[in-house]
Amino acid sequence: MKMAELSTVSAVAVATIKFYLRERLLPAGERTSPNQADYTEQHVRRLRLIRGLLDVGGLSVAEAHRVLDALDSEQPLQQIFGVAQAAVSEHIDPASVPASALARVDSVTDGWLVSPDNPGRLAAAQVIASLEAIGHLSARGWVERYAAAALLIAEADLDEIDAIPDREGKAETVVVGTVLGDALFSGLRRTAQEHVSALRYQPGSAAHHHPSLAESP
Amino acid sequence: MKMAELSTVSAVAVATIKFYLRERLLPAGERTSPNQADYTEQHVRRLRLIRGLLDVGGLSVAEAHRVLDALDSEQPLQQIFGVAQAAVSEHIDPASVPASALARVDSVTDGWLVSPDNPGRLAAAQVIASLEAIGHLSARGWVERYAAAALLIAEADLDEIDAIPDREGKAETVVVGTVLGDALFSGLRRTAQEHVSALRYQPGSAAHHHPSLAESP
DNA sequence: GCTATCGGATAGTTACACTATCCACATGAA
DNA sequence: TTCATGTGGATAGTGTAACTATCCGATAGC
Numbered sequence: 001m002k003m004a005e006l007s008t009v010s011a012v013a014v015a016t017i018k019f020y021l022r023e024r025l026l027p028a029g030e031r032t033s034p035n036q037a038d039y040t041e042q043h044v045r046r047l048r049l050i051r052g053l054l055d056v057g058g059l060s061v062a063e064a065h066r067v068l069d070a071l072d073s074e075q076p077l078q079q080i081f082g083v084a085q086a087a088v089s090e091h092i093d094p095a096s097v098p099a100s101a102l103a104r105v106d107s108v109t110d111g112w113l114v115s116p117d118n119p120g121r122l123a124a125a126q127v128i129a130s131l132e133a134i135g136h137l138s139a140r141g142w143v144e145r146y147a148a149a150a151l152l153i154a155e156a157d158l159d160e161i162d163a164i165p166d167r168e169g170k171a172e173t174v175v176v177g178t179v180l181g182d183a184l185f186s187g188l189r190r191t192a193q194e195h196v197s198a199l200r201y202q203p204g205s206a207a208h209h210h211p212s213l214a215e216s217p
Numbered sequence: 218m219k220m221a222e223l224s225t226v227s228a229v230a231v232a233t234i235k236f237y238l239r240e241r242l243l244p245a246g247e248r249t250s251p252n253q254a255d256y257t258e259q260h261v262r263r264l265r266l267i268r269g270l271l272d273v274g275g276l277s278v279a280e281a282h283r284v285l286d287a288l289d290s291e292q293p294l295q296q297i298f299g300v301a302q303a304a305v306s307e308h309i310d311p312a313s314v315p316a317s318a319l320a321r322v323d324s325v326t327d328g329w330l331v332s333p334d335n336p337g338r339l340a341a342a343q344v345i346a347s348l349e350a351i352g353h354l355s356a357r358g359w360v361e362r363y364a365a366a367a368l369l370i371a372e373a374d375l376d377e378i379d380a381i382p383d384r385e386g387k388a389e390t391v392v393v394g395t396v397l398g399d400a401l402f403s404g405l406r407r408t409a410q411e412h413v414s415a416l417r418y419q420p421g422s423a424a425h426h427h428p429s430l431a432e433s434p
Numbered sequence: 435g436c437t438a439t440c441g442g443a444t445a446g447t448t449a450c451a452c453t454a455t456c457c458a459c460a461t462g463a464a
Numbered sequence: 465t466t467c468a469t470g471t472g473g474a475t476a477g478t479g480t481a482a483c484t485a486t487c488c489g490a491t492a493g494c
Contacts, residue, residue: 003440015484018442023482035441035490045351052347054482061482081414085407109405112412113419120407127401130269134262136393140380145373146398147405149366154409156362158417163357176353181363182406184344186399188326188364190302190337192371193395195329197298200375202330220471232453235472240451245472252459252472271451278451 003029006039010047017047023061025050025068049176057179063087071175077161080171084178089119092126101129104137108147157181220246223256227264234264240278242267242285266393274396280304288392294378297388301395306336309343318346321354325364374398 007014020026026046029037046068053064070083094117102125114121131137157177164170224231237243243263246254263285270281287300311334319342331338348354374394381387 013484016482019483022442029441031441033440033491036439036492037441048347048350052351056344056347078414078418081410085410088403089407105404105408109408109412112408113415114408114411118408118411120404120409120411122404124401124404124408127273127397127404130265130273131393131397131401133265134269134389134393136390138377140377142373142377142394143401146370146402147409149369149373150402150405150409151413152366152369153363153406154413156359156366157410158413160355160357160359162417172351173353176348176351177359178407178410180344180348182399182403184341184348184360185363185367185402185406186305187322187337187339187341187344188367189370189399189402190306190395191322191326191329191331191335191341192337192364192367193298193302193374194331194335194337195326196368196371196375197295198330200379201295230453231471233451236452239473248472250460250471253461253470254472 001039002036003039006043006047010044010051012047012051020047020050023065025061025065049172052176053179056183057088058183059087059179067175067179071171077167077170077174080174081178084175085119088179088182089123092119092122094122097122097125098129098132101125101132104128104143108143153181153185218256220254220256223260223264227261227268229264229268237264237267240282242278242282266389269393270396273400274305275400276304276396284392284396288388294384294387294391297391298395301392302336305396305399306340309336309339311339314339314342315346315349318342318349321345321360325360370398370402 001009003014003017006012007017010017012020017026021028026043029039029043031037050064050068053059053067054061059067064087067084067087070080075083102121105121105125105128109121128137128143137143160177161170161173164173218226220231220234223229224234227234229237234243238245243260246256246260248254267281267285270276270284271278276284281304284301284304287297292300319338322338322342322345326338345354345360354360377394378387378390381390
């Protein structure tokens with residue numbers, strides 16, 4: 001297929017596809033003449049993956065590039081995990097994170113097999129530090145319950161990866177799960193917040209959501 | 218205190234503070250003369266909150282403005298919850314979300330008291346749609362386990378809010394918890410992923426993390 | 435032959451979050 | 465009392481990121 005078709009089938013503007021080619025997010029098509037190229041179904045798939053990483057996962061083009069490079073390489077799964085994690089985490093200067101916040105994270109994840117420079121550990125500590133600065137660091141087990149839920153999610157993620165037979169599928173699941181999993185959980189969390197909040201503050205409400213019926217707010 | 222002191226004590230540049238004043242994120246100081254003003258400890262607190270929302274929570278200035286406006290108003294808690302949720306969710310055109318993805322979200326959250334236009338519901342459906350397009354939508358209960366964990370987190374969030382006595386404190390907890398909670402969970406999730414992954418693929422590893430000891434990667 | 439489309443290169447646009455400069459006036463130590 | 469330093473407010477400039485538009489000479493297919 002030529003670029004015009006790739007553009008219509010993927011709903012991405014031609015100029016944008018050219019931009020992705022330039023940035024090496026999308027591999028070049030097979031040249032059929034000095035100024036013609038042929039694109040395949042693989043390009044359509046890759047384009048969808050790119051849009052997922054950028055639009056839904058919120059990655060920058062540079063981060064998506066790193067993640068896709070790892071995916072294309074023959075690296076072991078653990079390495080790909082690391083790259084995907086680094087991509088979704090902003091780079092935090094370890095020196096900028098107060099030791100007290102790191103200590104809090106470490107106490108909450110006591111017994112976990114985690115290297116000290118895990119990007120999530122630093123990110124969590126930065127949040128703790130910010131909560132502390134604003135005076136909203138809970139002493140009632142809020143953070144501990146977050147850690148317990150994070151453990152459940154990590155088990156689900158690893159089970160999902162284990163269930164995939166081929167290495168390439170595993171690798172893509174690692175990337176997609178890591179990047180889009182955050183967004184999925186955030187959405188479900190907000191949904192659950194409304195539910196729990198309705199249960200507690202409007203008990204006995206008949207506002208049950210029935211998706212099969214047309215409703216208005 | 219004057220602006221120079223506000224700047225040093227909060228580690229925010231004077232020009233940036235002026236920018237926040239201009240954008241009405243930070244209330245003006247009390248004028249003591251035509252071109253002098255006095256700032257208080259409240260301004261320091263607010264500045265820390267702003268930096269938390271922008272840097273750690275990843276809000277834009279416009280979103281932070283909306284959230285802070287809600288916080289300053291006398292709105293009921295439920296409304297503030299809604300504003301905070303809308304701020305962390307990108308605005309999704311409901312028409313752009315495939316019905317099949319929405320149906321999947323609704324089936325996973327079956328029995329939950331949620332209005333159809335909950336921003337989290339749309340956001341979750343968008344992720345599902347993206348997973349579907351890439352061909353990575355799990356049929357093995359991955360999404361269901363995310364929903365179960367989200368419910369646990371929502372319970373923790375509401376317990377936390379319930380534990381705060383005053384209305385103003387509750388409101389700030391709602392905002393801070395909603396915005397920074399996502400970031401905290403993401404960080405802990407990545408930490409848990411490394412832990413579970415190490416448990417499964419390097420069983421018996423002696424690489425236990427002991428935060429009290431100096432370690433190198 | 436002729437016109438639409440192609441790839442590739444280059445330059446322009448938009449949005450955002452600051453950041454810098456100017457100005458007339460105020461403050462406070464020398 | 466002087467005067468360097470600091471002030472609020474207005475305005476304009478900067479840097480980055482992600483596109484988007486235009487131009488070009490070269491096919492493609494009728």
